Amino acid sequence: MKDSFKKSGQPPKEFNEISLTDPKEYAAGMPAIISSLKFIKNEVGVGRGVKLLKNMNQMGGFDCPGCAWPDPDDKRALLSEYCENGAKAISEEYAKAKAGPDFFSKHTITELLGWSDLELGKSGRLTHPMILNSGTDKYEKISWDDAFLLISDELKSLKTADEAVFYTSGRTSNEAAFLYQLMVRKFGTNNLPDCSNMCHESSGTALSETLGIGKGSVTLDDFNHAELVMVIGQNPGTNHPRMLSALRNTKNNGGKIISINPLPEAGLIAFKDPQKPLEWIGKGTSLTDLYLPVRINGDLALIKAILFLINEKEQNVPGSQFDWDFIKNQTNGIELFLDDLKKQNFSFLVKESGVDESLIRQAAELISANTKIIICWAMGLTQHKNAVSNIQELVNLLLLKGSIAKKGAGTCPVRGHSNVQGDRTMGIWEKPPEFLIKNLKKTFDFDPPTRHGYDVVQAIKAMHENKAKVFIGMGGNFISATPDTVFTAEALKKCKLTVHVSTKPNRSHLIHGEKALILPVLGRSEEDVQKSGHQFVTVENSMGVVHSSKGNMPPSSKHIISEPELICRLANVLFKNDPIDWLGFKDDYSLIRDKIEAVIPGFTSYNKKVENPAGFYLPNNARSGDFTKTATGKANFTSHIVEPLELSEKQLIMMTVRTHDQYNTTIYGLNDRYRGVYNERRVIFMNEEDMKDYGFINLEVVNIKSHFNGEERIAEKFKVVQYPIPRKCCATYFPETNVLVPIGSVADKSNTPTSKFIKVTLEKHPNQ
Numbered sequence: 001m002k003d004s005f006k007k008s009g010q011p012p013k014e015f016n017e018i019s020l021t022d023p024k025e026y027a028a029g030m031p032a033i034i035s036s037l038k039f040i041k042n043e044v045g046v047g048r049g050v051k052l053l054k055n056m057n058q059m060g061g062f063d064c065p066g067c068a069w070p071d072p073d074d075k076r077a078l079l080s081e082y083c084e085n086g087a088k089a090i091s092e093e094y095a096k097a098k099a100g101p102d103f104f105s106k107h108t109i110t111e112l113l114g115w116s117d118l119e120l121g122k123s124g125r126l127t128h129p130m131i132l133n134s135g136t137d138k139y140e141k142i143s144w145d146d147a148f149l150l151i152s153d154e155l156k157s158l159k160t161a162d163e164a165v166f167y168t169s170g171r172t173s174n175e176a177a178f179l180y181q182l183m184v185r186k187f188g189t190n191n192l193p194d195c196s197n198m199c200h201e202s203s204g205t206a207l208s209e210t211l212g213i214g215k216g217s218v219t220l221d222d223f224n225h226a227e228l229v230m231v232i233g234q235n236p237g238t239n240h241p242r243m244l245s246a247l248r249n250t251k252n253n254g255g256k257i258i259s260i261n262p263l264p265e266a267g268l269i270a271f272k273d274p275q276k277p278l279e280w281i282g283k284g285t286s287l288t289d290l291y292l293p294v295r296i297n298g299d300l301a302l303i304k305a306i307l308f309l310i311n312e313k314e315q316n317v318p319g320s321q322f323d324w325d326f327i328k329n330q331t332n333g334i335e336l337f338l339d340d341l342k343k344q345n346f347s348f349l350v351k352e353s354g355v356d357e358s359l360i361r362q363a364a365e366l367i368s369a370n371t372k373i374i375i376c377w378a379m380g381l382t383q384h385k386n387a388v389s390n391i392q393e394l395v396n397l398l399l400l401k402g403s404i405a406k407k408g409a410g411t412c413p414v415r416g417h418s419n420v421q422g423d424r425t426m427g428i429w430e431k432p433p434e435f436l437i438k439n440l441k442k443t444f445d446f447d448p449p450t451r452h453g454y455d456v457v458q459a460i461k462a463m464h465e466n467k468a469k470v471f472i473g474m475g476g477n478f479i480s481a482t483p484d485t486v487f488t489a490e491a492l493k494k495c496k497l498t499v500h501v502s503t504k505p506n507r508s509h510l511i512h513g514e515k516a517l518i519l520p521v522l523g524r525s526e527e528d529v530q531k532s533g534h535q536f537v538t539v540e541n542s543m544g545v546v547h548s549s550k551g552n553m554p555p556s557s558k559h560i561i562s563e564p565e566l567i568c569r570l571a572n573v574l575f576k577n578d579p580i581d582w583l584g585f586k587d588d589y590s591l592i593r594d595k596i597e598a599v600i601p602g603f604t605s606y607n608k609k610v611e612n613p614a615g616f617y618l619p620n621n622a623r624s625g626d627f628t629k630t631a632t633g634k635a636n637f638t639s640h641i642v643e644p645l646e647l648s649e650k651q652l653i654m655m656t657v658r659t660h661d662q663y664n665t666t667i668y669g670l671n672d673r674y675r676g677v678y679n680e681r682r683v684i685f686m687n688e689e690d691m692k693d694y695g696f697i698n699l700e701v702v703n704i705k706s707h708f709n710g711e712e713r714i715a716e717k718f719k720v721v722q723y724p725i726p727r728k729c730c731a732t733y734f735p736e737t738n739v740l741v742p743i744g745s746v747a748d749k750s751n752t753p754t755s756k757f758i759k760v761t762l763e764k765h766p767n768q
């Protein structure tokens, strides 16, 4: 058993005492408050918990380390702008428990591999830098200086800089991200894969080609003016709970909501605002007006079917549907697009979408009656082979209706990590844009590398082929977040050195190279004091607002340092006598912001502007209706082919989703309250008819096998849960089933792993 842990690095497969209830029909309300309080009390304690929440998402306070949903520009809720899952995120970050040198001397790596992700995380905050020397099975204490020297020596011993990989997760501040990419490029590589590669890369690619900017166009205020909001492939009740207030505002102002999702997620049905006690009783605000239970990856067919119907109306009464002024002045490619649309076979599209024709007709009616339309989406659209097409088809819809660059309308890719968008703005990208190279050269007087680096999937393959030998992770949990766990574990284990800059123990610390380092850093909520005083950092939310974030809690340990300090001290060892004054940056973060201003467009008077506690908006050409940045100089219509779904008789399509009790690979608890699953994560949601076909009963224990290009992968021991999910579709939780996501199964153009589309077959587990 231990050997198989060692091989794949997977968590144990023992079951807990599962219990099930019906799925919930509203999100938030009293249960959310009770759940927040429970986490705060258990993890941080009440006194410190109150201090934490009072400052979270407040002007002058710190930014919630959870999701990237924006805060209101002006008025903020009196007690706090937080949600249940924000409270969990902060309790997890500022946990009382500590995983210091004692912890690591008590537990060998072999032993820790047998712990669940929940247990690993609950062991507490890391307090000291730790090293794993070659051939040993325990982490030991190391000084910061020795750790920097070791990394520097290993990096310098590589044949080329491209043999090192520098990963970033999306919590890293603008300041740390900017310094990190500067250090990496100065070292000589663009190997800067990041969590975006597995997340909204498809959105960035799709939007850049069609609208000339890889970010969304709407602001929070647009939700107050929208006539129609479409929420597609997203579960806001769990992953962006503060978004529910924006959707409620849309409804209160007379707007309508269409949601498109294989699962009837509670957060999309109704909402009881936890900040408004009067809403706790009663039914709450009902949100969705029209729910389309699309089959997994049926969205392209569905949107095309809707557009087909709207185009028919337009043909019958020209000018009744499309915004021809906008189309003629601002767009390119309408003729080809309409030619292609007319040729579509409507019944084929309906069949492929998996949605009843009558519902599709209702959706077309709602869309055709409105012009102020916002489309929101997340991982349900981006983690498919045709992800870029999915998103570009939505852009087609907005362009036809002239629903962009006007109040109450536009694109809203809902970002994941709280600064994932800012990290990209700062240059965390394996494909650096030309201006970045030019400005870095001008500002810092060196020749940055221009050839593209590895993204996440390419980095894993490079490590597997021994082309990359040092892995450094600025945050994140690489082994658990990435696809094909067994393959990725083999890749990491071939490295000479693996380094993780982290706040808490995670599985990536256990799947290591010949040598390994864990470097503990401050979280968002903690005070960061440097020579020039108490520092703040800056972050960018999902809508392009940049603002400050200042921790106010005493650091969890006096041996942990900030991410900017870590990078500066490492760079200072790596580049001896460097003309860049790295230690100066560490002493005063405003000097980093001056350099950001010099290199990155949109940051004029950066230090001045972030004095405004609400922050400032970055320029956004799609918001202002300037599409000259695309290849054609106009907003582009695009045509996409709907591939028929091909499944063999027993096959199902599996999507991997988040429970209500996790932040990506950080497991807060074992419940998925809204879906009615308690105390167990190893479950597979199935349609009743598919269960009958397979001869399964509820809670049957099964093995899941995935199929890709003749390859098979297996994940053992999951309990079947009957659920309202379309036929031939099933769902499991990430990261337990990442072992089934083939490394070769990626989205066209964006190279994002297809974590929402895995062909599987099931079998009863033999020993039950």
Ligand SMILES: Nc1nc2c(c(=O)[nH]1)N[C@H]1C(S)=C(S)[C@@H](COP(=O)(O)OP(=O)(O)OC[C@H]3O[C@@H](n4cnc5c(=O)[nH]c(N)nc54)[C@H](O)[C@@H]3O)O[C@H]1N2
Pocket (backbone or CB within 6 Å): 066, 067, 068, 085, 199, 232, 233, 234, 235, 236, 238, 239, 240, 260, 261, 262, 263, 265, 294, 295, 296, 297, 298, 299, 378, 379, 380, 381, 415, 416, 417, 655, 656, 657, 658, 659, 660, 662, 663, 664, 665, 756
């Ligand atoms: N509390 C909490 N907050 C988080 C996170 C977290 O783990 N916990 N993660 C953060 C991060 S990094 C991200 S990227 C976001 C993720 O936010 P989401 O994208 O909401 O996260 P997922 O759980 O992956 O949910 C995807 C949703 O898409 C649906 N879906 C799956 N496949 C399809 C499809 O083919 N078509 C359609 N229409 N729908 C589909 C699923 O049923 C599910 O409702 O949340 C961020 N916020």
Ligand SMILES: Nc1nc2c(c(=O)[nH]1)N[C@H]1C(S)=C(S)[C@@H](COP(=O)(O)OP(=O)(O)OC[C@H]3O[C@@H](n4cnc5c(=O)[nH]c(N)nc54)[C@H](O)[C@@H]3O)O[C@H]1N2
Pocket (backbone or CB within 6 Å): 168, 169, 170, 171, 172, 195, 196, 198, 199, 200, 379, 416, 417, 474, 475, 476, 477, 478, 480, 481, 482, 483, 501, 502, 503, 504, 505, 506, 521, 522, 523, 524, 563, 656, 657, 658, 663, 664, 665, 666, 734, 735, 737, 738, 741, 755
């Ligand atoms: N199957 C499947 N796989 C997926 C997905 C999916 O939907 N399905 N989603 C993908 C998506 S959208 C994403 S974004 C990735 C997420 O991939 P990652 O970003 O790599 O994973 P996280 O779980 O967010 O990282 C958690 C770790 O970050 C560290 N950490 C937390 N806060 C801080 C901090 O302030 N500083 C530092 N240095 N470290 C910190 C902690 O040690 C914690 O263990 O996973 C992807 N993988």
Ligand SMILES: [Mo]
Pocket (backbone or CB within 6 Å): 195, 198, 199, 200, 415, 416, 417
């Ligand atoms: Mo994400």
